Amino acid sequence: MPTTFRIWRGDATKGEFKDYTAEAGEGMVVLDAVHQIQATQAPDLACRWNCKAGKCGSCSAEINGMPKLMCMTRLDDLPEGETVIVEPMQAFPLVKDLVTDVSWNYEVKKRIKKFQPRKPDNADGTWTMQQDDADRVQEFRKCIECFLCQDVCHVLRDHHKHADFIGPRFLVHTAQLEMNPLDTADRVPELKKDFGIGYCNITKCCTKVCPEHIHITDNAIIPLKERVVDEFYDPVMKLIQLVFKPRKKAEE
Amino acid sequence: MAGTPLPVLPPPAPRSFGQTSRRDKWWLQPLLVFAGLGSFLVYANWAALQGVHYTHGPYLSPFYSPEIFGSSPHAWFGPQPGWWPAWLPFSPALFILWAPAGFRLTCYYYRGAYYKAFWADPPNCAVGEPRKGYIGESNWPLRIMNIHRYFLYVALLFILMLAYDAVQAFWFKDENGKGGFGVGVGSLVLTLNVILLSGYTLGCHSLRHLVGGIKDCMSESPTCQKMYKGCSALNKRHMMWAWISLVGVMFADVYVRLCSMGIWKDIRIL
Ligand code: SF4
Ligand code: SF4
Ligand code: FES
Ligand code: FES
Numbered sequence: 370m371p372t373t374f375r376i377w378r379g380d381a382t383k384g385e386f387k388d389y390t391a392e393a394g395e396g397m398v399v400l401d402a403v404h405q406i407q408a409t410q411a412p413d414l415a416c417r418w419n420c421k422a423g424k425c426g427s428c429s430a431e432i433n434g435m436p437k438l439m440c441m442t443r444l445d446d447l448p449e450g451e452t453v454i455v456e457p458m459q460a461f462p463l464v465k466d467l468v469t470d471v472s473w474n475y476e477v478k479k480r481i482k483k484f485q486p487r488k489p490d491n492a493d494g495t496w497t498m499q500q501d502d503a504d505r506v507q508e509f510r511k512c513i514e515c516f517l518c519q520d521v522c523h524v525l526r527d528h529h530k531h532a533d534f535i536g537p538r539f540l541v542h543t544a545q546l547e548m549n550p551l552d553t554a555d556r557v558p559e560l561k562k563d564f565g566i567g568y569c570n571i572t573k574c575c576t577k578v579c580p581e582h583i584h585i586t587d588n589a590i591i592p593l594k595e596r597v598v599d600e601f602y603d604p605v606m607k608l609i610q611l612v613f614k615p616r617k618k619a620e621e
Numbered sequence: 622m623a624g625t626p627l628p629v630l631p632p633p634a635p636r637s638f639g640q641t642s643r644r645d646k647w648w649l650q651p652l653l654v655f656a657g658l659g660s661f662l663v664y665a666n667w668a669a670l671q672g673v674h675y676t677h678g679p680y681l682s683p684f685y686s687p688e689i690f691g692s693s694p695h696a697w698f699g700p701q702p703g704w705w706p707a708w709l710p711f712s713p714a715l716f717i718l719w720a721p722a723g724f725r726l727t728c729y730y731y732r733g734a735y736y737k738a739f740w741a742d743p744p745n746c747a748v749g750e751p752r753k754g755y756i757g758e759s760n761w762p763l764r765i766m767n768i769h770r771y772f773l774y775v776a777l778l779f780i781l782m783l784a785y786d787a788v789q790a791f792w793f794k795d796e797n798g799k800g801g802f803g804v805g806v807g808s809l810v811l812t813l814n815v816i817l818l819s820g821y822t823l824g825c826h827s828l829r830h831l832v833g834g835i836k837d838c839m840s841e842s843p844t845c846q847k848m849y850k851g852c853s854a855l856n857k858r859h860m861m862w863a864w865i866s867l868v869g870v871m872f873a874d875v876y877v878r879l880c881s882m883g884i885w886k887d888i889r890i891l
Pocket of ligand 1: 521522523524536568569570571572573574575576586590
C-alpha cells in the first residue's frame with residue numbers, strides 16, 4: 370500500500386517538510402520506509418542507523434510527534450492511510466535531515482563521578498553480591514543511550530535547561546552507580562546542585578518513550594529525589610544518619 | 622571531569638503553546654485528570670464545609686475522621702470550642718482535612734498529573750508549553766514538595782484511625798443503647814475505604830524509600846527487603862490506587878451523608 374511520509378529536510382540554518390511516497394509492505398518499520406525513500410527518491414536524505422534491532426540507539430527520531438526508534442516503529446501500528454510525519458529529535462542541534470548532534474550527552478556523562486568500588490571482599494580480588502541487590506541496578510543497565518527520554522523531557526526540549534539539568538538518561542546512569550551495592554562515591558550533592566534533579570517535575574514522559582521500558586521516573590528519579598531529601602530537606606533523617614550510619618560507607 | 626559545569630547548547634526555535642506533531646488525542650488524558658481532580662476538589666470542599674450529616678449510626682465519614690471537636694458521639698474533645706472565631710464557619714473536617722489534602726498534594730503521582738492537567742507544564746508529552754520560564758521543583762515555591770514524607774507519617778496514623786472507625790462500624794447500638802455486632806452496607810463501605818487507602822498509602826514512593834530503598838545492600842536486612850518488596854508491588858500501580866482510593870473515600874462520605882439525610886437507607890446484612 371503506498372503511504373505518504375512527510376520527512377523533515379534541512380540543516381541547522383533552514384529546512385522544510387517534504388512528502389515522499391513509499392510502498393508499505395507487511396512487517397515494515399519506519400526505518401525501512403526511510404531506506405526505500407533514500408534508494409528511490411532522495412539519495413541525499415541523511416539518517417543514522419546501525420543495528421535495525423532496537424539495540425544501538427542510533428535511529429532515534431520523532432514519528433507523528435512522539436520520540437521513537439525508527440527501526441522499532443512498525444507501519445501497521447500507525448494510523449492506517451494517514452501521512453506519517455518523521456522529524457529529527459528536537460532537543461538537540463540538527464546536523465542534517467533526521468540526524469541530530471547528540472554529543473552534549475557524552476559531555477554530560479563525563480561529569481558524573483565514575484564507579485568507585487569498595488575494596489574486594491575476597492582474597493582473589495572479587496566481590497560478593499546478592500542477586501536481589503544486583504537486580505535493582507540491572508534494570509538501568511538496559512539503557513541503549515538512544516536519548517529519546519532526553520528528547521521528550523520538557524526541561525530540555527522546551528525549557529532548554531541543558532546547562533543546569535542532566536536529563537533522565539543521566540539520572541538513570543547516576544542511579545545505576547549510586548545504588549550499586551559496591552559503590553562508595555557520593556553523588557547526591559551534585560544531583561541537587563549541578564545536575565538539577567529538582568527541575569524534573571515527574572511528569573513521566575521519559576518513562577513513556579523509553580524503548581527499553583526502564584521505569585525511569587519510578588525506579589531511578591524518584592528514589593534519587595528521596596536521597597536528596599534525606600541529605601538536604603529532612604532534618605530528622607539527617608540527624609539519624611549522622612548518629613547511626615553514614616549513607617555511603619567510605620573506603621576504609 | 623566531575624565538577625565541571627554542564628555544557629551549553631545554542632537555543633532552538635521557540636515552540637508555541639500546544640505546538641506538536643502528535644496526531645493522537647493528547648489533550649484527552651490531561652482533560653480527564655482535570656475533570657476528575659477538579660470534581661473531587663469541588664465535592665470535598667463542599668462536603669468539608671457542611672459540618673452536618675457526617676455520621677449515621679456507628680458510621681463516621683472519613684472526611685470527618687478523626688473528629689477532634691464536633692457534636693457527634695465520635696468527637697474526642699466534645700463540641701465546637703469556645704475560642705473558635707465566630708466569623709469562621711465551623712466544621713470538624715477543617716481540623717483534619719489538611720493532612721490527607723497535603724499528602725495527596727505532595728504525592729509524586731499527583732504532582733506529575735496536576736502539573737500537566739492544571740498547569741500545562743507540559744500539557745502532555747512533546748506538546749509545546751504556554752510559559753517560557755521554568756524552575757520546576759528546583760526552587761521555591763515547589764521545593765516545598767520535599768515535605769511529602771512528613772505528610773506520609775500523618776497519613777499512616779490516619780489509616781490506623783480510619784481502621785478503628787471501620788471496626789466501630791460493625792458495632793450497632795439498639796434503642797436501649799446496648800451495643801452488638803452487626804454488618805451493614807455502610808460497614809463494608811467504610812472497610813473497603815480503609816483497604817483502598819492502605820493500598821494507596823503503603824505504595825507511597827517515600828515509604829518505599831524509607832523502608833528499604835535508602836539502602837544499597839538491602840539483602841543485609843531481610844525485614845527491610847520484605848517491606849521494600851511489598852511496597853514496590855503496590856507502588857507499581859500507585860496511579861491506580863491513587864484514583865480508586867480517591868473515589869472510595871468520596872463514596873464513603875456520600876454514603877454516610879445520604880444515609881444520614883434519609884435519602885438512602887442503610888441495609889443491614891447481619
Ligand atoms: S519525569 Fe522528569 S526527567 Fe522525565 S520527562 Fe518528566 S521532567 Fe523530564
Ligand atoms: S533510558 Fe531509555 S529512553 Fe533514555 S536513553 Fe536509555 S534506553 Fe533511551
Ligand atoms: S538502528 Fe539500532 S536502534 Fe534503531
Ligand atoms: S508518592 Fe504518592 S503517596 Fe507518596
